[in-house]
Amino acid sequence: MHLNHPDITKVLVTADQISVRVAELAAELDEYYADKDPLLVGVLKGAVPFMADLSRAMELSTTQDWMAVSSYGSGTISSGVVRILKDLDTDLDGRHVLIVEDIIDSGLTLSWLTSNLATRGAASVEVVTLLRKPDAAKVKIDVRWVGFDIPSDFVVGYGLDYNERYRSLDGVGVLAPSVYS
Ligand code: XMP
Ligand code: MG
Secondary structure, eight states: OOOOTTTEEEEEEEEEHHHHHHHHHHHHHHHHHHTOOOOOOOOOOHHEEEEEEEHEEEESEEEEEEEEESSSTSSSSOOOOOEEEEOOOSOOOTOEEEEEEESSSSSHHHHHHHHHTTTTTTSSEEEEEEEEEEEGGOOOOOOEEEEOOSSSSSSETTOOOOOOBBBTOEEEEEEEEHHHH
């Protein structure tokens, strides 16, 4: 679905900008993980397009697994309560884990997730996120790779949803407030 859509009031990142940035990130990851056999852990469902594009842009062979956690419910405000809805199938012992996230807002989800995965014996836990909002600076988490820093508006597209809609938009934009008010 094209980002040029009546429910999108502002375009933040176009499909072309995403593919250029994904290629840059993939090259950095190829170098960083050259001798580490990384396990990419995607956070469902928002990270699906990013994980698919990023892993295919990498030349390294990777293994991939998925986790589903809930932090937002169906609304637009972070609850701070993180629950595992679907856990990994992979044993993390000795693995170099790269968490692949769609967006970091308050950072609550990610700080919980990184410490959870670190307790499972991983050799390393790093994070790559496509998007980061300004509030993320308030939480002390080391995010090694960031695609784009964006304003704190609620955004949709490229995996990000509002009530499960708009995930298939090819870029990222701000949803018209009239849609959710
Ligand atoms: P926190 O606040 O814990 O939030 O860093 C991370 C998770 O919240 C969701 N999130 C969004 N989803 N548009 C969305 O569709 C947004 O603007 C947005 N901000 C945060 C997302 O699931 C992310 O993993
Ligand atoms: Mg979501």
